Amino acid sequence: MPAVAEVPRLHAETRVPHTLDELRDEPSVYDDLHVEARRVLDRNPEPRNLRDVAVALESMGYTTTQAEALGFATVFDLALVVFDLAYLYWVPRPVEPPPPRNTWRTYVDDYLAGSWYGVPWILSLLVLFVGRVALWSSLSATPQVSAVVSLAFFLAAACAGATSQLLARKGAFYYLQGNYPLVRWVASRVLGYGAAATVLLVAVGYATYVVPVYGLRMGVIFAEFAVGIFVFLVSAAPLYMLRRFVTLALTTAAALGVTLLGARLLGGTATGVRHAQLLGLAVGSGAMVVTAVSILSLHAGTASVPGGPPATVKPPAFRVVLWHGLPYALYGFAYFVLILAPPTVAGFAYGRFFGIRQFVYPPTVEGPVDLALLELVLLLGLVHASIERFGRRLRPLLDGQRLHQWRDARRTLRTEWWTSVAVVAAASVVVAWAAPALLLAVLPGGITASVHAVGGRTALDVAAAGLALVPVGMLCSQYLFFLGRPTAPVVGVAAGAVAAVVTAALVVRGGDLALAPWGLVAGGAVYSAVAGVASHHALSAGEESFYASF
Amino acid sequence: MPRSERGSSERPRTDVPDESWDPLDDVRSRHERPGGQWDWHGRSSWGQRLVAAFPVGALVAAGVLLVGSTVAASGPPAPAVALRGTGGAVLASDWSALATGADPAAPGTLPDYRDVTFARPSGPERTIEGSTSLSFPPYVGWQANGSATPVNGTTRASGGLLHVGVRRGTPDFRGWFLTTTGVVPDSCAFQFDAVSPPDVPPASAGAVGELVMAVQTGTTVTTGDIDYVLVSEIVHADGRRTLEAGYSTGHVRHAVEHVLKRVPWGPGPLRVSIQTNGDNRLTVWVNGTRFLDASGLHMGIVPPLQPYLEVQERGTAYSVAYARYASVCGDDVAVSGLPDGTVAGLDGYLATAAGGRAVFPVARSAGPLAGVLTLVVPGASRPVRFAPHTYWPGDRFTYRPGP
Numbered sequence: 025m026p027a028v029a030e031v032p033r034l035h036a037e038t039r040v041p042h043t044l045d046e047l048r049d050e051p052s053v054y055d056d057l058h059v060e061a062r063r064v065l066d067r068n069p070e071p072r073n074l075r076d077v078a079v080a081l082e083s084m085g086y087t088t089t090q091a092e093a094l095g096f097a098t099v100f101d102l103a104l105v106v107f108d109l110a111y112l113y114w115v116p117r118p119v120e121p122p123p124p125r126n127t128w129r130t131y132v133d134d135y136l137a138g139s140w141y142g143v144p145w146i147l148s149l150l151v152l153f154v155g156r157v158a159l160w161s162s163l164s165a166t167p168q169v170s171a172v173v174s175l176a177f178f179l180a181a182a183c184a185g186a187t188s189q190l191l192a193r194k195g196a197f198y199y200l201q202g203n204y205p206l207v208r209w210v211a212s213r214v215l216g217y218g219a220a221a222t223v224l225l226v227a228v229g230y231a232t233y234v235v236p237v238y239g240l241r242m243g244v245i246f247a248e249f250a251v252g253i254f255v256f257l258v259s260a261a262p263l264y265m266l267r268r269f270v271t272l273a274l275t276t277a278a279a280l281g282v283t284l285l286g287a288r289l290l291g292g293t294a295t296g297v298r299h300a301q302l303l304g305l306a307v308g309s310g311a312m313v314v315t316a317v318s319i320l321s322l323h324a325g326t327a328s329v330p331g332g333p334p335a336t337v338k339p340p341a342f343r344v345v346l347w348h349g350l351p352y353a354l355y356g357f358a359y360f361v362l363i364l365a366p367p368t369v370a371g372f373a374y375g376r377f378f379g380i381r382q383f384v385y386p387p388t389v390e391g392p393v394d395l396a397l398l399e400l401v402l403l404l405g406l407v408h409a410s411i412e413r414f415g416r417r418l419r420p421l422l423d424g425q426r427l428h429q430w431r432d433a434r435r436t437l438r439t440e441w442w443t444s445v446a447v448v449a450a451a452s453v454v455v456a457w458a459a460p461a462l463l464l465a466v467l468p469g470g471i472t473a474s475v476h477a478v479g480g481r482t483a484l485d486v487a488a489a490g491l492a493l494v495p496v497g498m499l500c501s502q503y504l505f506f507l508g509r510p511t512a513p514v515v516g517v518a519a520g521a522v523a524a525v526v527t528a529a530l531v532v533r534g535g536d537l538a539l540a541p542w543g544l545v546a547g548g549a550v551y552s553a554v555a556g557v558a559s560h561h562a563l564s565a566g567e568e569s570f571y572a573s574f
Numbered sequence: 575m576p577r578s579e580r581g582s583s584e585r586p587r588t589d590v591p592d593e594s595w596d597p598l599d600d601v602r603s604r605h606e607r608p609g610g611q612w613d614w615h616g617r618s619s620w621g622q623r624l625v626a627a628f629p630v631g632a633l634v635a636a637g638v639l640l641v642g643s644t645v646a647a648s649g650p651p652a653p654a655v656a657l658r659g660t661g662g663a664v665l666a667s668d669w670s671a672l673a674t675g676a677d678p679a680a681p682g683t684l685p686d687y688r689d690v691t692f693a694r695p696s697g698p699e700r701t702i703e704g705s706t707s708l709s710f711p712p713y714v715g716w717q718a719n720g721s722a723t724p725v726n727g728t729t730r731a732s733g734g735l736l737h738v739g740v741r742r743g744t745p746d747f748r749g750w751f752l753t754t755t756g757v758v759p760d761s762c763a764f765q766f767d768a769v770s771p772p773d774v775p776p777a778s779a780g781a782v783g784e785l786v787m788a789v790q791t792g793t794t795v796t797t798g799d800i801d802y803v804l805v806s807e808i809v810h811a812d813g814r815r816t817l818e819a820g821y822s823t824g825h826v827r828h829a830v831e832h833v834l835k836r837v838p839w840g841p842g843p844l845r846v847s848i849q850t851n852g853d854n855r856l857t858v859w860v861n862g863t864r865f866l867d868a869s870g871l872h873m874g875i876v877p878p879l880q881p882y883l884e885v886q887e888r889g890t891a892y893s894v895a896y897a898r899y900a901s902v903c904g905d906d907v908a909v910s911g912l913p914d915g916t917v918a919g920l921d922g923y924l925a926t927a928a929g930g931r932a933v934f935p936v937a938r939s940a941g942p943l944a945g946v947l948t949l950v951v952p953g954a955s956r957p958v959r960f961a962p963h964t965y966w967p968g969d970r971f972t973y974r975p976g977p
Binding site: 216217219220221223224226227228230231235236239240243247341342343346377535 | 636644647711
């Protein structure tokens with residue numbers, strides 16, 4: 025933003041002009057406003073309303089003081105005149121109203137699109153049922169191998185969550201601009217930095233905990249799976265960003281197919297199954313990376329045609345990108361900590377019970393929590409549909425709103441918030457209530473065996489209830505991300521993660537590990553409450569929040 | 575979507591990159607840039623350099639950690655036992671040979687079952703996650719279960735003994751046992767030390783108590799097969815005792831028992847060693863004497879195997895006590911690193927070192943050698959003595975003389 029001193033000084037008038045005709049009596053002011061109109065157009069080539077012009081003027085350094093110096097009461101009054109002059113230099117394109125769409129059909133389409141996020145996990149579960157082995161899950165693994173693979177998954181998922189969130193934010197920013205060179209630029213760097221940080225964390229875990237406690241052989245398994253799972257998860261991130269869900273499903277299916285085939289060919293031994301899993305992860309990751317790179321290359325190849333995106337690429341300083349993306353990365357990391365904290369705490373408590381400082385695989389907690397996570401497949405689509413609906417409604421609402429109608433706009437936004445949160449919350453309650461019985465009825469006994477152990481059913485019910493609180497937090501966080509306000513979601517999910525860890529640790533102190541999912545209830549409640557209050561506050565501020573996000 | 579994230583795609587299309595609506599740009603120097611040129615920033619600050627160096631630094635640090643910890647863990651394992659001798663000599667054990675045939679990834683490894691003395695008092699039992707068995711803290715790799723159910727069965731380590739019992743008598747045979755969570759290769763011998771099982775109260779007519787030492791297939795969890803060999807001392811209410819050995823086969827429940835040898839027996843401690851390939855051969859030693867040596871059997875017990883320290887009862891509360899259990903997977907006790915001609919003495923045996931190695935010939939079915947190991951090294955003014963220790967067949971030690 026230019027310094028105030030750089031703003032051209034215009035002649036002050038004691039008489040307040042209200043129309044262009046009046047301004048024509050003052051040629052110097054009139055000429056200068058022409059300049060300001062062209063400068064406004066340089067900042068916003070297609071201002072659609074008075075507010076767009078006012079924002080541009082403010083970005084040029086105009087405040088009420090400067091506006092008054094020109095004889096206008098406020099910046100909006102100045103914007104009113106400049107907006108009129110801007111038409112001399114810009115012919116608005118004819119507005120093509122979007123084709124009328126059925127609201128409910130659009131909502132259902134958005135729901136289905138959002139539900140694609142869960143397809144890889146559904147596929148994994150189906151293959152696990154058929155072949156007893158999936159991407160990193162195996163029903164035949166020994167408890168010790170299960171323990172180190174669980175630890176590897178926890179670490180890889182948290183790191184992949186951080187990397188994916190950062191990539192989604194910054195990559196989508198350039199992708200929606202059609203600036204494909206910068207999409208590739210930011211994607212390669214985010215993935216590279218995320219991979220480097222993850223390898224370092226894996227090495228720290230390997231050297232300081234896993235090898236000293238479990239031995240070298242288990243340490244190698246931990247390192248292999250942590251890196252393999254991380255690579256697989258972050259390889260999927262660009263496809264999520266590009267919304268290539270069918271490709272994602274196909275590559276996941278290919279990875280699972282390779283795993284199954286490998287397990288058969290390698291004789292079905294424990295070591296053979298692990299090698300087949302790693303091979304499957306590698307093939308799936310490779311396929312996803314190749315696909316994403318091909319898509320982006322195809323886009324970039326069309327970028328130089330006349331009329332395409334800007335030809336000159338000026339990348340931002342990456343440390344600035346990292347700095348602004350850091351809250352999103354923290355959010356992604358803390359989100360997985362919240363989700364995975366209860367089984368982790370239970371595993372360490374289980375080991376402590378045996379007098380060893382090992383994480384011991386706790387099937388009575390891991391199994392129910394893993395099963396309960398499936399309910400998110402149903403609910404994520406709802407969150408996606410709600411935020412898409414919000415995005416579609418917000419711009420027309422603010423574009424068509426007159427200045428004196430701000431109360432109506434804010435009321436509309438509050439209503440939108442309450443409606444969407446209520447729908448997601450109600451659906452979550454229904455799903456949490458129905459999912460446990462449904463899962464036990466549908467899934468084979470081999471997968472649900474842990475639920476039938478002592479305390480397993482209670483753990484499943486509690487985990488389902490706790491995870492049902494998460495979608496509301498996700499929706500409210502998305503509102504805040506939409507408005508460029510990531511602080512509250514980060515605080516909320518971090519507080520939720522701490523609450524989940526502390527609660528799980530407290531409830532398993534008595535020795536009943538099956539109580540650990542109560543950590544999910546506590547963590548989910550804190551997360552949703554913080555994000556909910558903050559998002560409601562932000563939407564209640566209406567247009568101020570929206571324009572503050574620029 | 576914030577307007578700033580969408581504006582560029584709606585920008586008026588132009589082939590002149592620097593064409594600007596801003597008159598201030600008119601006075602700026604204009605530099606035509608060819609299409610697709612990357613306009614990088616100027617000189618990097620230290621902060622930018624640090625950020626740029628992070629990936630390489632992180633990978634180097636990770637490499638150092640991975641290689642360093644791997645190399646450290648790949649070195650010779652710390653001896654499980656290091657006995658101090660006179661003159662600063664050290665006798666270090668090597669347990670690597672014990673792992674032969676065992677899956678080191680299994681819960682409970684062979685060293686966990688090598689020489690279990692139940693010296694540490696046990697803590698409260700609890701259900702193992704995802705299993706009907708009870709854990710037996712602090713004994714890692716052991717679990718309790720049985721038809722007596724956790725309500726009626728009890729397992730407790732106290733006073734250096736493992737007590738396995740059934741609290742209340744039942745009309746039919748019920749049992750409770752402690753077994754391993756891991757498995758033991760069929761090449762090993764299974765050695766049990768038990769105190770004399772108590773008498774059954776004479777008032778309970780028809781009541782029977784049994785001390786059962788069994789070796790079962792390790793595949794029971796996945797197949798449901800309950801195939802096992804057993805040696806049991808049976809105590810009747812009228813004071814009669816019998817000792818029998820045989821095997822049983824079955825699926826899930828109601829195994830069919832095949833008694834190969836049954837003899838009258840008297841009260842007294844039992845030291846039993848069982849060796850079987852699970853298929854056609856079964857040998858049992860009792861108190862150092864071969865009790866049964868059968869071959870040509872058709873047992874169908876699939877190795878690897880699991881030992882069971884068990885009690886059975888009918889009509890009476892009953893409890894038996896075990897003093898020790900050991901999986902012995904090698905023959906002989908050997909000490910290497912000795913000067914040739916060194917005479918080693920242990921538990922009444924003498925062995926002379928040749929090729930740097932002194933060997934006490936002890937079969938894996940035999941009990942341990944115990945006591946002070948004495949080494950008379952040629953040229954040394956006085957013998958080297960080590961603290962009293964129990965040496966099991968299969969033990970391998972390396973001698974390191976003092977400074």
